[in-house]
Amino acid sequence: MWWEKKTRPVAEPPNIRPEEASPAPPEVETFMSEPTPKSTNPSVSGSQHTFLGRTVLAQGQISAGEDLLIEGHFEGNISLEDHCLTVGKEGQVKAEIRARQVVIMGSVTGNVSAREKIEIRRTGHVVGDLVAGTVAIEEGAYFKGSIDIAHNEGSETPADVATSGATT
Amino acid sequence: MPAVSPAASRGLQWLWQHLSNVRHPHCFECGPICQSTLDVLLLRGAKLYLSDLITPAQQSDSVFWSRQGKTPVFLIDNFLSQIPPIPPDSLSAICCWGLLDLLPHEALPQLVERFHSYLQPNGVLFSILREPSVTTGAETRWWFQSLTVLGSSDISHKPFPYPALTNREMERLFPGGNVKTFLTRSGRREVLGVK
Numbered sequence: 001m002w003w004e005k006k007t008r009p010v011a012e013p014p015n016i017r018p019e020e021a022s023p024a025p026p027e028v029e030t031f032m033s034e035p036t037p038k039s040t041n042p043s044v045s046g047s048q049h050t051f052l053g054r055t056v057l058a059q060g061q062i063s064a065g066e067d068l069l070i071e072g073h074f075e076g077n078i079s080l081e082d083h084c085l086t087v088g089k090e091g092q093v094k095a096e097i098r099a100r101q102v103v104i105m106g107s108v109t110g111n112v113s114a115r116e117k118i119e120i121r122r123t124g125h126v127v128g129d130l131v132a133g134t135v136a137i138e139e140g141a142y143f144k145g146s147i148d149i150a151h152n153e154g155s156e157t158p159a160d161v162a163t164s165g166a167t168t
Numbered sequence: 169m170p171a172v173s174p175a176a177s178r179g180l181q182w183l184w185q186h187l188s189n190v191r192h193p194h195c196f197e198c199g200p201i202c203q204s205t206l207d208v209l210l211l212r213g214a215k216l217y218l219s220d221l222i223t224p225a226q227q228s229d230s231v232f233w234s235r236q237g238k239t240p241v242f243l244i245d246n247f248l249s250q251i252p253p254i255p256p257d258s259l260s261a262i263c264c265w266g267l268l269d270l271l272p273h274e275a276l277p278q279l280v281e282r283f284h285s286y287l288q289p290n291g292v293l294f295s296i297l298r299e300p301s302v303t304t305g306a307e308t309r310w311w312f313q314s315l316t317v318l319g320s321s322d323i324s325h326k327p328f329p330y331p332a333l334t335n336r337e338m339e340r341l342f343p344g345g346n347v348k349t350f351l352t353r354s355g356r357r358e359v360l361g362v363k
Contacts, residue, residue, distance in 0.1 A: 127252075135210070137201050145252050147206070147216040 049083075054090050070106075081115075089123050102132075174313040174320075179350040179358025181316045183261060183292055184212075186362075193260035196251075196286060198222060198267055200309055204319060208312040217259075219250050225270035226307050228329070244275040248282055259286045262293045265310045268338075269298055269328055276333075280341045284363060293342065293361040300332040302355040335359075 049067035052058065056072030063079045071088040078085060080099040087093050091106035102114045104124040112118055114132040122140035129146045137143055187193050195209055196217040209216055224232065224247070234241045262283050268276060283293050296310060307324035335357070339345045342361035350358040 135206060136203060137206060139201055139203070141201055142220075143201060144219045144250065145217070147210065147218065149210050149213075 052091075087124075174317045175352070175354065177316055177318045177350075177358060178352075179294060179348075179360055180312075180318065182348065182350070183294055183360060184315050186290070186292060187260050190260050194258050196254060196259055196262045196283075198262070198264045199311060202309075202311040205312040208314055212315060214260075217252050217254050219252050221247070221250055221267055222265060222270070222309070224250070225267055226326075242272045242275045244278045247271075247275070248279065251282070254286045256285050257288045259288060259291050261291060262286065264293065264295045266296045266298070266308065268295050268333060269330070270306060272330055273333075273337075276341055280361075281343065284343045284361070287363040289363055291363045293363075295359050295361075297338070297357045297359050298328065298332050299355045299357065300334070302332070303327055305355075 049069055050064060052068070052070045052072045052074060054071045056070075056074070058072065059075045061077045061079070062068065062074070064083060066080075067084045067086070068078070068080055069086045069088055070091040070093055072090070073092045075094040078093070078095050078097045078099070082100050084101040084103070085097060085099040086103045087106045087108055089105045091108075093107065094109045096110050097108070097112045097114075099114050101116045101118075102112055103119045103121065104112075104126055105121045106123070107125045109127045111129045112126070112131070114130075116132065117134045117136065118130050118132040119135075120126050120137040120141045120143055122138040124138070125142040127144045129148070131148045131150060133150065135147050135149070192213050192215060194215045194217070196219075197205060197209065198219065198221040199205065200220045200223050201218070206216065232243050232247045234243055264283065268280075271279065280293070287293065298305065304325050304327050306326040306328045307321075309321040311319045313319035333341075335347070335349050338349075338359055338361070339347045344363065346362045348360045348362065350360075352358065
């Protein structure tokens, strides 16, 4: 089934439900490490995040004003500028991703940009380029790609202090 | 794997001194994922390219071997396909740790040539080679404890699969032959090829 999801649809696609409506959410180690601390769309259900279940197979563009957990398959673009994306253990995502924070426990192919932090847990498998404020990768995770930290131009980096033969 | 005491590295001291004017070095890290290494290099302002080439080499992953003939053949092209896309002449440093001790010698020219192609002028290939007298330790892992201090797992008892590279062989392998070697008391040589 191919569809395009926006966060504030009048009618929701059949396989995308706010978490409250999901009868049996999958077991997840930890959801976002710092979930968005407010309800982002109280008019819909009062929930703080949206859940794409294991049976979801979707392609298109997701632009959301709330946190998102993906346990299914998704291909396309994901934009959650001020919110968190979690790709669960069962999640398989091929996408360009932009979010405030990204936690990956499943498989991601594509470039990931997070204003704050990207975490790849030990079950995570990521191929792509990461840009974030900080990046944490657990031992045992698979990662192939590049990592870049956004620097403010003109600011002095720790490197300027650390390079003269000194240790960090 | 338990860690042994961190060891100050003269090779790394030389490396970072050499790159002291490089504000945002681009580095390729070939070792297993290690948060300490990420933290150290990112704090240094580096852009990192990551792909674990060490673990498959340590495990003699069958994906990289053809056993159709009488003699197994190492599939170097398959091995190199693990490397992420890196622009040529773009890297300030490549940390390949003990990788050169883990691969058959006939595969090394292509590997080192590929690494060399990624280095910018003055870029450095940092590697750790064992002394010829050292026969075990093939599963030892290395990481950055800090910019100039090496962390390592306990020396493993797994024998090295191939003879140790000599300094002369390393000079022949690295295009241009500009190789610096730092000896240590722990049976390892820190070898830096400078483009």
